[in-house]
Amino acid sequence: MLMIFNLINTGSMTFFQFVVYQQPYGQFWLTFLLLNALGLSGIFFGFFTVSLTSFFLLYYLSLVNFIFIFIWQIKVMEKKNMFQFYVVEHDAKSVRYVR
Structure with a gap:
């Protein structure tokens, strides 16, 4: 896949170097070598940027989900006194919940 991207990019x-600008980088073989290196580095930094950006987006979304969905609901329930605590009393035969 990387070879296909590099081929298209090169x-x-x-095309732009020879047809539009009509000016190669020195010798003919050096032009293709430099364009190939530019294409590979551009593809690498493009993939690196996309992966880094997606990592930070997922990190931010998970952080927001944890804070606002988990912690915020606990704080709201504490303020409204919605927690109901039960003490479990049990012996060998039965279990009883005491409020």
Whole structure:
């Protein structure tokens, strides 16, 4: 997959370098080598940026979910005194819940 992206990227940069700008980088073989290196580095930094951005987006979403869905609901329930605590009394035969 990376080879296909690199081929497309190098082909498009070669088109612009020779057809649009009409000026190679020094010798002919050096132009393809430099364009190939530019294409690979661009693809690497593009994938790196996308993966880093997606990591931080998922990190932020999980942080928001934890704070506002888990902790915030506990605080609201504490303020409204919605917690009902039960003390469990049990012996060998029965279990009884005492409020």
